[in-house]
Amino acid sequence: MKANSEKTKQSKKATRRVLAGVLCGASVLSLVLSLVMPPISQAIANDGQTEETVTVGGSSTESTDVENTNNGDTENQNSDEIEDGEADPSNGVEQGQLEGKLQAEDGELSDGNTVMLAAEGGQTKTESTEIRTADDLKKLANASGVASFKLMNDVETSETITFNNGSNITLDLNGHKIKYTSLDQPLFNIFGGATLTIKDTDPEKPKDEVISVEPLDDPGQNLNRNLNRDNYGKNAKLSCDNAYDNGIPSNLIYYVTQSSPSKTDTTKTTETLYKHSVDIKGAIVACGGNANLRLINLYNKNGKGGTFNLVSGVITQKQGGSVSSLVYAEGGSTVNMSGGYVCGASGSAAGAGIMVSNNNGASTLKLTGGVIAGNSANNGGGVYARYSKVTITNGIISGNSTLNQGLGGGIMAEGGIVAVSGGYITNNTMAKYCGADGNGCHGGAGLAANNGAHVTISGGQITGNYSEEAGGGVYVTNLKQGGMAWLDIKGGYIASNVSYRSEGAGIRVGQRVDAMINGTPDNNDTPGSKVYITNNHCMSRYDWGGGGIFVQGSNETASDAGRLFVYSSYISTNTAGGYGGGVAVCPTGKTLVTNTDGTAIFGNTDAGGAESYDSENNNNDGNPHLSGGGNGKTEDKDAYYSVDSNGEHVFRTSGHADFFLAAKGHTTPVAVVSGKMLGDIDAKYSGSIELTNRITIPANGAAQVKNSIGLTSGVDTKDKTTIDAVRNKATTFITGNYSWDHGGGIMSNGNLYLGVPADTYILPSLKLKATKALKQANQNMEFDKDKFSFSVYRKDSDVATEPSWNDKTFNSGGCTLVGTAKNDKSGNITFDLGEQYVDKAVEANEITYYLVENAGNDPDITYDPDITYDPAVYKIVVKVQDNKTQLMNVPSKEDPNSEVPLCVHNYTITSVSLGDSTNSLEKNEQGYYSIVGPDGGKTFTNKYTPYTSSGSWTPKATKVVVGGEMKEFTLQLAKDSRFREEDIVGTAVTSGDKKKQTLPFIFDKGIAYTLSDITKDLYTAGDSTGRGASKTFTYYMREKNDSSIFSHYKFDKSVYKFTVTATDNAEGSIDCAVTYRKGTVDSDGTWEDTDSDDHKFPDTTPTFTNTYSTSLPLSGMSGVTLTYLAGAAVLCAAAAWMHIRRKANARGGERRE
16 A cells, blocks of 8 residues: 555656756747747748749749839939930030930921921822933923922022922932032022922931030120130131032031020129030032022912922022022912021122012011021122011021121011011121211111111021121011100010120110110010120120110210010019119100119129229229210219219219119109109118218109219118019019120110100108107106107008007008118107108199107017007198109000000199198298197106016925824025024914925015115126016025923934026016925034935925934834844744644654554
């Protein structure tokens, strides 16, 4: 039995051991697996992915991924190469191609403004008849209906081929030449409704290549008398390969100056010069002509003209030869040029390249592509239109020239209509100065028009043209003609043109011309059409100038003066070597500057106060540059030498950089200048008027000028907010232009209107006098000069109401602020409002003003919050009389054929009354009307009340008792840690039986402070009134030791230090910030901290804890010792009993066995 029991016990023990081993093994295995499985799983997953990728390696998915990657790289490369859609000139030219806006490929220019140079046109392909000989050419004349021919060899002929009866013939030059040798008879006569189309489909024809690119970093403002013309008026050149065919042109070089808005400032432009090279293959060449030869001749027969289409190929002449015109059209005929080249012609009359005439009916030239280059004639070297119509939507007119003094190097229109909406008129030349300084009768290197022509420019670019005389870019005149010619500019670029010996580098508006310049604003996300007149330079040292624009007047007949209307213009960064960097006006015209769709003239530069003019130097190299004084126009010299009664050069030393006008002998106004500029922004004009008086034009004011004014705007060109506001309103930008003498941006001796021409209303200068008092407790106080500020408002609309005060908030009621003034030392206030400009007539000849004191709305005044400002509003009624003077008649903006009178309304005062009173105020000897307060007292009386403030805090502490009951314990607060009787400022005593109590120290209002308490040494000063002052106070808190009364209590000996920062909040209260820290006080009464942190009061409060004790050692080390001894004895007894019991059990067990 025992053996079995032992075996059973051993078996159970073994089983337990096995189970324990299994459990231990399982635990160890689990631990190991948890450590090694994650990396194995990850490896398996990676293997699975690799296998999957390999499996689909040839699938379309992987292929797409690769393609997407390549596309992304390509996009990144493109974005690096081309930024903002413009070519980087530093990339140079590769394979003869310009990568950028003016890229030439297959004879095309890839800019929005550029032209399809060799467009094939979209002709329907038909079977072509081959032309191999001169006799074969006659087949063209015999063809009827629609027919096509292809030139298979170079052909030489002297016979004329005629097209009529409505035939429609297409001739493909196919890379070959027709060499025409007749002296004066046309190669092709086209009439009677017939059409001839020339193209060149030679598959090996060379491309129009850009072979050099030159950024024009300097727009020319440093040009001197020996002007380097390398970048302006670059003539096209034809050259020939003598070994191939003597005198037959084989290559054309021409230039395009491209203008584009600056990337850093869109009010300015930058120009780039592109050099093009074209090898001539398929061509029609005049080889033996004279000045009467019209190589391709279109005229009217049987009431029908002809049509000539140039799609591609070249029309030119043999070097050293001559023609009347390469293409001539009259009698209602039409020339359509969509590609190809008309180049190299020399004619002694007009229109060597193309001429369209009104003989037997006005004709038409439509230029939608192609290049007209290197032609020269007396007038209209490239194109001459006589009372006909020219439309240019694309294409290039480049490097053409007049032979001598004339009009229109590129294009000349004698009457008729010219409409330019695209393309380039560039680098053309008016070649010769007429020899008479000051005449300016010749010019228009780019485009010229006269005899009542109507010219519209809505796009395209007129750039880099050079005139030896006037009008570098555009010259329109109607001299000695009836009626008015038109120049209407709605968009496009007129940039980097030069006039060398006379006025108007960019544009010259001649006599009897109405010119309007008015772009269109942006419309949401649709950009408008902007006008840029930029970086032009007038180098005339004799005339008055005009870098961007010149307007010609008349010394003899005022009505002959040219008239320029400019709307929504931005005139800045222009320079004049004399005066008026922005705008200058000389004697004979009338001028109006308004802010209604008006102008912003600021940030321009002139000679300033320079004093080294050299009257003996004919080259005008002194400083300032002044005109030659031709035709008695010496007013600029009069301004330079003028002095006032004190001998001071008022004009010379005052502002005139932005606007300069000089005339003499006028007794009525010839100009009006508004004090606001485009965007309804204060122009901040200052300068001089009538040479001897300094002037400042207020924002709501205006200046009437009889003879002279000089103005400089105070608008800061670095004020981004203001500049952006103006730029967003502007549609015409006149910037970066230069004039050797005057008028860097605009020079006018005609009629100039900057803004909408409308009647000008000038309110009279109103002079007011008021008085000021300051009182404290009804006693008058002294105050400083400029202590108080006052304003006058004017009611300008029916919806405006009387200004008013609501507590401290002022409401102008929609009235216009027209003047501000401050008091003098005696409290007097004076207003001289000056002439005020308004945009409408005065109703009922009555103007209402309001006089108020500014209380918080004048940034130049430091307002005293202890002063109560007078809220009085004085109504002043001014009766006036309208004195109307007509300046001129002007064409209506809506209908240029209709004229309206333009008048100046000068109002004069008839009476002034206060409020609704009918009694008129009397003015004193100085012309001031006195505004008095109630009962004849001061106009405004303010009251002074000294500033006061107060604040307090209430100390608190927490009292705790441990072991006993709460007694009447006493807490003390003192100003000094020695707690002398005189130091104690308050006590708190416990009461009741609660063993934890938070006690306030009893004061009437806590510990209170006034402004005088916190403004004593040492303190942090506020302002002069005490606002913001601050002072720090220190207090100590302890429990009074009453152990003699309560002998069984152990008292807390902590001493807390309180730091109180009392600060005035400037609103009549003192705020107290309180912290405390625990510490002790030694026998000398010195406090030391026992805590490293400050505690914020009253978030927490100091705590004092007292402990109750008896005679038994119930606490401390004695109690602990007794407790341990008693426990030890119990444990010993328990151990002995357990031992005896165990022995007894052992013996009992043995007996049972």
